[in-house]
Amino acid sequence: MNQSIGANTRNVALVGPYSSGKTSLLESLLFVTGAITRKGKISDRNTVGDSSTQARDRQMSVEVSVAHSQYQDLNFTFLDCPGSIEFASETYNALVGAGAAIIVCEPVVDRVLTLAPLLKFLDDWEIPHLIFINKMDRCNSHFNEVLQALKSVSSRPLVPQQYPIRQNNEIIGFIDLINEQAYHYHANSPADPVALPDHLKEEEQIARQEMLETIAEFDDHLLEELLEDINPSREEILQDLKQELGADQIVPVFFGMAERDYGVRHLLTALVEETPAPTITANRRGLDPSADGDAVVQILKTYFTPQGGRLSLGRIWQGTLNDGMALNGVRIGGIYRLMGQQQQPLQQAQAGEIIALGRLEGIGTGDVVSSGSQKPDLPRGLQLKPVFALAIAAANRKDEVKLSSALTKLIEEDPSLYWEQHGDTKEVILWGQGEIHLQVALDRLARKYNLPMTTHLPQVPYKETIKASTKSHGRYKHQTGGHGAFGDVYLDIKPLGRGEGFQFHETIVGGVVPKQYIPGVETGVREYLGHGPLGFPVVDIDVTLTDGSYHSVDSSEQAFKQAARLAMTEGLPKCHPVLLEPILSVTVLAPSEYTAKVLQLISGKRGQIQGFEASAEWKGWDQITTYLPQAEMHDFIVELRSLTMGVGFFQWDEDHLQEVPDKLRDAVLAMQGNGNK
Numbered sequence: 001m002n003q004s005i006g007a008n009t010r011n012v013a014l015v016g017p018y019s020s021g022k023t024s025l026l027e028s029l030l031f032v033t034g035a036i037t038r039k040g041k042i043s044d045r046n047t048v049g050d051s052s053t054q055a056r057d058r059q060m061s062v063e064v065s066v067a068h069s070q071y072q073d074l075n076f077t078f079l080d081c082p083g084s085i086e087f088a089s090e091t092y093n094a095l096v097g098a099g100a101a102i103i104v105c106e107p108v109v110d111r112v113l114t115l116a117p118l119l120k121f122l123d124d125w126e127i128p129h130l131i132f133i134n135k136m137d138r139c140n141s142h143f144n145e146v147l148q149a150l151k152s153v154s155s156r157p158l159v160p161q162q163y164p165i166r167q168n169n170e171i172i173g174f175i176d177l178i179n180e181q182a183y184h185y186h187a188n189s190p191a192d193p194v195a196l197p198d199h200l201k202e203e204e205q206i207a208r209q210e211m212l213e214t215i216a217e218f219d220d221h222l223l224e225e226l227l228e229d230i231n232p233s234r235e236e237i238l239q240d241l242k243q244e245l246g247a248d249q250i251v252p253v254f255f256g257m258a259e260r261d262y263g264v265r266h267l268l269t270a271l272v273e274e275t276p277a278p279t280i281t282a283n284r285r286g287l288d289p290s291a292d293g294d295a296v297v298q299i300l301k302t303y304f305t306p307q308g309g310r311l312s313l314g315r316i317w318q319g320t321l322n323d324g325m326a327l328n329g330v331r332i333g334g335i336y337r338l339m340g341q342q343q344q345p346l347q348q349a350q351a352g353e354i355i356a357l358g359r360l361e362g363i364g365t366g367d368v369v370s371s372g373s374q375k376p377d378l379p380r381g382l383q384l385k386p387v388f389a390l391a392i393a394a395a396n397r398k399d400e401v402k403l404s405s406a407l408t409k410l411i412e413e414d415p416s417l418y419w420e421q422h423g424d425t426k427e428v429i430l431w432g433q434g435e436i437h438l439q440v441a442l443d444r445l446a447r448k449y450n451l452p453m454t455t456h457l458p459q460v461p462y463k464e465t466i467k468a469s470t471k472s473h474g475r476y477k478h479q480t481g482g483h484g485a486f487g488d489v490y491l492d493i494k495p496l497g498r499g500e501g502f503q504f505h506e507t508i509v510g511g512v513v514p515k516q517y518i519p520g521v522e523t524g525v526r527e528y529l530g531h532g533p534l535g536f537p538v539v540d541i542d543v544t545l546t547d548g549s550y551h552s553v554d555s556s557e558q559a560f561k562q563a564a565r566l567a568m569t570e571g572l573p574k575c576h577p578v579l580l581e582p583i584l585s586v587t588v589l590a591p592s593e594y595t596a597k598v599l600q601l602i603s604g605k606r607g608q609i610q611g612f613e614a615s616a617e618w619k620g621w622d623q624i625t626t627y628l629p630q631a632e633m634h635d636f637i638v639e640l641r642s643l644t645m646g647v648g649f650f651q652w653d654e655d656h657l658q659e660v661p662d663k664l665r666d667a668v669l670a671m672q673g674n675g676n677k
Helices: 024-033 052-060 084-093 109-124 143-153 196-216 220-227 234-248 266-273 280-282 399-414 435-448 515-529 558-576 592-602 636-644 662-672
Strands: 008-016 063-069 074-080 102-103 129-131 158-160 162-167 170-176 181-186 189-194 251-255 296-307 310-317 333-337 342-346 354-358 369-372 388-394 418-421 428-432 453-456 463-466 470-478 485-495 502-506 542-551 575-593 608-614 621-629 649-659
Touching: 008 024, 008 084, 008 266, 008 280, 024 074, 024 102, 024 220, 024 266, 052 435, 063 266, 063 333, 074 266, 084 109, 084 296, 084 435, 102 109, 109 143, 129 266, 143 251, 158 196, 158 418, 162 196, 162 649, 170 196, 189 266, 196 220, 196 234, 234 266, 251 266, 280 354, 296 354, 296 399, 388 399, 388 435, 399 418, 399 435, 435 453, 435 608, 463 485, 470 558, 485 515, 485 558, 502 515, 515 542, 515 558, 542 558, 558 575, 575 592, 575 636, 575 662, 592 608, 592 621, 592 636, 621 649, 636 649
Parallel strands: 008 074, 008 102, 102 129, 129 251, 158 251, 502 542
Antiparallel strands: 063 074, 162 170, 170 181, 181 189, 296 310, 296 369, 310 354, 333 342, 333 354, 388 428, 388 453, 418 428, 463 575, 470 485, 485 542, 575 621, 575 649, 608 621
């Protein structure tokens, strides 16, 4: 392999909201560059991107797809990233290794807000990005209105490099604002240069001047030229655009129609002329790709393929990779360039490339591995806390032994999933970012690992406590011939403050209960507290062993354990047991225009709003702090996204237990099938 290939590489991520046309744009980029001879269609399930069964069944991206192409002596690796917010973790992990991103969006003013989380991530990470406004044939607004909407959600200044040419409200071409050349679109061929329409000359001059003034904010020499009415050369403008884009100071804007290849060649030219080389991103991470030494690779995605087993998608930040080399002590089982699900084997890969590595067991997404002792501490993508859960069980009981191993592999592929076996309810609970996210995970379990699942809503881990004190007596006496069993205890039972847990004491005097039997009393009490009079674990209770008696032959620790259980069974129902529900501390972030609706949503779910204020990190967003019962949280993320165009989100932590209102208490106990209230 040519040693300079790393410098001639561009790693470009295609990102944007669901249905904006990223996968169609990838097909067009691959077709125009000659990587494929025929374009696929999402509806025909034959695209290079979205090649997994789960993606094609749903006609949406559910994981990162990779494709490689060459254009004008550059090697392009395209990362087609999911648009649904439920798969955002896939996108964020992939972007960590990208040198630039194309944000694909539709020309719909009302949907521009959906770009906000993505733009914030790109700016926080200083990842150079362009905007490609797709589906311009569906644009019902003036181009300037779309631009203004985009500017409202971008913290970086936008730099449109094209101006549309319309005929009878249809986009038929564009004006290149750098060289002031007009073009008309033609199906399946490059746009034709045409004379600049007279009726657009004034608008073109205004748009071009705005472009130049924006990039001149970062270049004093260009600013001086503009002040002296000197028309800068094309080379000078491109040099400024490349430098400022590489520093993530500006956001160039392009448009077109990917399904018809309109605007795609011009976009490719911009990728060649303006996007930064891999060294720029590596230097920003504190690495030098040109330095001799250890190979340093960061894993962006883990796949488990039916044929090849484990594949790790990695960005080579530094050094050269050879097949068979060991990374962190694990030998590489192959180097591959990916084209959808096709794999091209390589013997070697250079710094700057994104490739797939075979059989890197024990190395996960986000990990940084090295061929030597160098272990740079590189940042990882956002680790999103799960917000949606389902209780799952193997459809076939005999498959339960395989579930843990399959879930572990599932989470290696998708780290935004999480599973647990709940300590109170004993359910296996699968957590994720939303309903579709979990459906895809369950589909993978069924298809990849032959583990079909049944699902239901997770049980709420209710607890119970007491409000009153009592004294209780328990005597256990059993005789079956030979040695019998005898234990006799007196207990004082009283409530504790919320969150104080369980406390056990003894005030035995005179040896009426021998010391060796007292641990059995505590064990009996603890076992009873696992299932109180209302049917739930008991918390915040104090039990004191005050008196008792024993038999020199028949008494044992086991007998005193049974006596303690009898005393608790008799005494606790007299202590006014009450039902407690877990309350979560929740912080909701949403655009300010939706704050009123979010407050209504919280109130309708028995939320206790603690306050709200403008977010310090999200411009134009509010942060709402509230307490919400866990029983009300299952669909909260679904409803929140529905109210906020999909961008609202929340963070949560378990906080405290709170008494359940009487009406709800009766309903919970009725569902529990427990009439002992």
